[in-house]
Amino acid sequence: MNDKQIDELIDKALQEDGRLPEGLSERLEQYIDNLAAGEQTKKISLVRRRFIYWCGGVAAALVIGTALFFQTEYVQQKPTTADTFSDPMEAAIAANKALAFMSTQLNKGLDEVSDAQQEIHKVNKIVNKQLNNKEEIQ
Numbered sequence: 001m002n003d004k005q006i007d008e009l010i011d012k013a014l015q016e017d018g019r020l021p022e023g024l025s026e027r028l029e030q031y032i033d034n035l036a037a038g039e040q041t042k043k044i045s046l047v048r049r050r051f052i053y054w055c056g057g058v059a060a061a062l063v064i065g066t067a068l069f070f071q072t073e074y075v076q077q078k079p080t081t082a083d084t085f086s087d088p089m090e091a092a093i094a095a096n097k098a099l100a101f102m103s104t105q106l107n108k109g110l111d112e113v114s115d116a117q118q119e120i121h122k123v124n125k126i127v128n129k130q131l132n133n134k135e136e137i138q
Helices: 003-017 024-076 088-137
Strands: none
Touching: 003 024
């Protein structure tokens, strides 16, 4: 409603009854103005809220973009392995020593397994003999 319509309604009410409470028209106008200001405030708060959401989205995009940039830069800068020997002969000698060490350790381990297997075989013989003796007694 605009001011002209409000004034017409007030005039119409005055003509019908002839008397209105004092200050009613001013209070009505003030109330209507307050309602209009409230609607304007809601519109402004809606605009502010949209602006804040928009800024938040932009900030999130910047953070994600920066993180991805540094992540890809970090991945590209991983150190590469370098040869430990510049002379191929030294490398061959070191490899031979390493393989010989590994071979002796493996042989020691296999000997231990073989010894353990023989002990287990002896224990199994004794257990089987005892079980067979008990079966004969019963």
